[in-house]
Amino acid sequence: MTATPDTDARPNPDQAASVRLREIAVEAVQVVAPDLRRAFRTGMTVDFKRDQHDPVTEYDRQAEKAIADLLTSRGPGSSIVGEEGGVRAGSGAVSWYVDPIDGTANFAHGLAFFCSSIGAVVDDEVVAGAILNPIAGHLFSADLTGAWLNGEPLHSRGVSAESRGLLITSYPNARALTEDGPSGLALYGELVAGYGTVRRPGSAALSLCHVAAGWADAALGTSVSAWDICAAQLIVRQAGGRYLGFGGDGWNQPRYAAHTADLEPTVLQRFVTAYRAGQADG
Known part of the structure; x- marks a missing residue:
């Protein structure tokens, strides 16, 4: 299961739509970043869902609502599938999968390894997404034409052994x-x-x-x-x-x-x- 970025400078209609969805996802992850930065390493109430290994904070819920509101305003009819709010069904073709804080335990304890993640799915295919680490300022994004970190192309290279x-x-x-x-x-x-x-x-x-x-x-x-x-x-x-x-x-x-x-x-x-x-x- 491999994929190579499409480097065609003239996106086809599906690619063009995915570019627009990526732009919306980028906007949405950024809209909650200031609040998460302000809350980080401050006193916060932590609740638990399934067990003590599955924490949730008030900021998870607030961030998901803010993200969902922006996504549905930019793409009327979109469906939202969120970690905290469940499914908000829409009439359109796009479903957004939203994790407002992936790494909640890290966020709650003051460990700077967490992010907001948003992916767009059309016809059961992931076509766009954005992920932001609000503390480091690392904004990752992708659509059907490529992948980027803070606007620069990403290349997944490393050691062989x-x-x-x-x-x-x-x-x-x-x-x-x-x-x-x-x-x-x-x-x-x-x-x-x-x-x-x-x-x-x-x-x-x-x-x-x-x-x-x-x-x-x-x-x-x-x-x-x-x-x-x-x-x-x-x-x-x-x-x-x-x-x-x-x-x-x-x-x-x-x-x-x-x-x-x-x-x-x-x-x-x-x-x-x-x-x-x-x-x-x-």
């Missing part, structure tokens, strides 16, 4: 430990042994953007939602990186492995194969 590579992964999280038990720890051990460096920074969307930029060589997640990976997978692919969704059908799959164009992902592919086999056996 996993033994020298940096892997970002959320695996195993608490739920994976419960479900996979000792086999999960063994799989994680193989990743730690196989890669030069393994990190767990806590935002799937931003981790994938690091792969797109070549700041990380690979990223892996086994428990993600549509709004986590909608925009990010397009950014990786349009930057020339490799993105594999597994565990489902179409673009919206609960597991992913991604890597730069240069990496030879032997250890990563071995994990995916073993994980798939374990899920099938279970």
Whole structure:
């Protein structure tokens, strides 16, 4: 599952529409950035959804509402699929997948690794997206003509050997430990042994953007939602990186492995194969 940016200087109608959707997504992620910067590292109330590993703040809800209001004003009839607000069905062809703060635990604790992520889907295809780290000021975006970081073209390049590579992964999280038990720890051990460096920074969307930029060589997640990976997978692919969704059908799959164009992902592919086999056996 690979993709190469389309460098045609004269976009076709579908490409032109995706460019416009990217512009809207860029505007929407930027509209909430000032509030998130002001709130960062201040006292805030933290609630929990499923368990203590799944926090939410008042800023998640406020940011999602502001983003949804802008998206529906710029694209009347659009549907909104948000992490906090659920589905707001519209009559048009565009569905926006919105994660107002991906990495809420980081945001709440004062760790500057979180982002706002917005992806546009038309006819079950991801066609545009934008992701903003409001603290670092890193604005990633993509459409059907390419991918960019702060307006400059993105190129997903890095090392070829996993033994020298940096892997970002959320695996195993608490739920994976419960479900996979000792086999999960063994799989994680193989990743730690196989890669030069393994990190767990806590935002799937931003981790994938690091792969797109070549700041990380690979990223892996086994428990993600549509709004986590909608925009990010397009950014990786349009930057020339490799993105594999597994565990489902179409673009919206609960597991992913991604890597730069240069990496030879032997250890990563071995994990995916073993994980798939374990899920099938279970």
